[in-house]
Amino acid sequence: MAAQPSADPLLVQAAKGEKVHRPPAWMMRQAGRYMAAYRKLAGKHPSFRERSETTDLIVEISLQPWQSFQPDGVIIFSDILTPLPAIGIQFEIDETKGPIIASPISSEDGLKGLQKIDLSKVLFVGESLSLLRKEVGEKAAVLGFVGAPWTLATYIVEGGSTRTYTKIKRMSYEAPALLDALLSHIAEAIADYVVYQIQAGAQCIQIFDSWGGQLTPELWDRWSKPYIQKVVCSVKGQCPAVPLVLYANGNGGLLERMRETSVDVIGLDWTIDMLDGRRRLGDSISVQGNVDPAVLFAPKSAITEAINSVVQKAGDKGHILNLGHGVLVGTPEEHVAHFFEIARSISYENHDIYRSSQIASAALC
């Protein structure tokens, strides 16, 4: 086994690009409806907001996959919209429609309701992270997460989920100063919220620009990247040692641009080949992903093969094994268990891995 250069958890070491003996593994949407234990708890507490805003329930749910599968990362059970009320934006979750924003912002007037983030309104997040650190100890990393400003703004402007993003895109053309003011406000609030999560115990933070891929790359450069950069810059100034991961759905066209945010890790969805991703990003940044979540419905041998392929292509440095998207509802729990068993059994020393020089040449084939 390779020497461990720091006392950080394996996941944090890999995020920082340090030498590790195997890739750490966790899954996006690791806690949730695919688990029988979660469904049972959700039966007793049918409100999503109750489950995601009550310390005891957050901790219990976050620990369900930890207890069942021992992943290398335990992410807090929460939602990217959770901090919105703390900046003056009220929302509710409708069972079928998803989130509904009470007063979507469509004009300068709407900005008046915004406030500096009131962290006393999200104490359950900090409390939960602290408790998770105690429960997990040194055995895994505790992860916090936030939504990227653009992604959060889509909800605030559209009034909820959308398939077309036409209101916010129209705003970007018709009222660019308004959208800039909104995104700047969110960026400042999210930076404070990230620092709060880190101070409470988070050892790594994932930034979800879930709807970043809905922008053309040119417009992502204009309307998403600068505000992520604001968050990263502010957080790195205060907590330089905590790695930041950036993920976007449909990011095959955005990889090089995502690197310019100065995050430590880029999450790859499953629609891009890891070898292409490595070639395009280079090996001075870490990568996360990109196993197709649907492979967890296939026989165990196919899961093993998919893991081995991604691990080989990602190389032996700076790779966090993960799915390319969240766990799907209906995923068999024993297949999730298998995923983590295989992950733990990997040793870079004994594995057929592309080393840096091989990635360049393999990509040329």
Next chain:
Amino acid sequence: MAAQPSADPLLVQAAKGEKVHRPPAWMMRQAGRYMAAYRKLAGKHPSFRERSETTDLIVEISLQPWQSFQPDGVIIFSDILTPLPAIGIQFEIDETKGPIIASPISSEDGLKGLQKIDLSKVLFVGESLSLLRKEVGEKAAVLGFVGAPWTLATYIVEGGSTRTYTKIKRMSYEAPALLDALLSHIAEAIADYVVYQIQAGAQCIQIFDSWGGQLTPELWDRWSKPYIQKVVCSVKGQCPAVPLVLYANGNGGLLERMRETSVDVIGLDWTIDMLDGRRRLGDSISVQGNVDPAVLFAPKSAITEAINSVVQKAGDKGHILNLGHGVLVGTPEEHVAHFFEIARSISYENHDIYRSSQIASAALC
């Protein structure tokens, strides 16, 4: 104006990479619910299958955007599922759930119901294409289209639309011979169907691998590309002069692989920058796209700017101007009209266009 080297319509010339004076333009889902004329007709004929399987209605609907906007391409109003009954697969369209396949294929037994395509069951397609050619004359190209084998198979195996593609992906692992047999059968039928469309009058064929981007690139190479290649190879053997366009949703990770199908044109969705696309594909193949359909909700000046940006990046050879996805419901018709007016006003001679050598250097900036 540049000399025209052939009597082909502008769209066909651009598809073949010939020198043209401006990019031809059409829109995916050019006819449809965003048009008042279509909604009125749909009120009288509420069944989608009636509208898409009755010669008079197909022709009337296909010509609605032609009469309103004079695009350079008139695509037949049809559906990728239209030929399924002709190969023995029955389906219906549910207003809310979308297509429902009566007997999804899940085992070898299911293959027994498949038959060689019976073109007498899709005569309305051929008749419509012939009539469209007469109506449109030399002023625009008439386009036919088909679904790619993988995309059609997702419906046949899943039983309809899906968000997760888990049944067909599981089949690819558990019963690869079955899936191969299904895809091979579809590929043969689709090749015959393309040739039939061409013989009836189609001057360019678009292949929609709508759900190709749901596969990892490695699995797209295994489960989509070979069957598209079968279609292309068969069609090119019989109709070498008719250009083929390949489009897939979420194809930012697939571009180089798509080129290997030997089609003439690659459609880019809007999630990849056209300049990156050109750089990755080279200039020996034509490109189509990739204006964000949401920009049609923005002021006309923004539409003009988006068109100019794509035209500049695509270069002055082998570019068909199009959206990166179908027209969205709710799109203002006058903005669609503006799109085509701007397209017609372009002259490569007077436009700030990247020439081939500039694309390489611009991509390096």
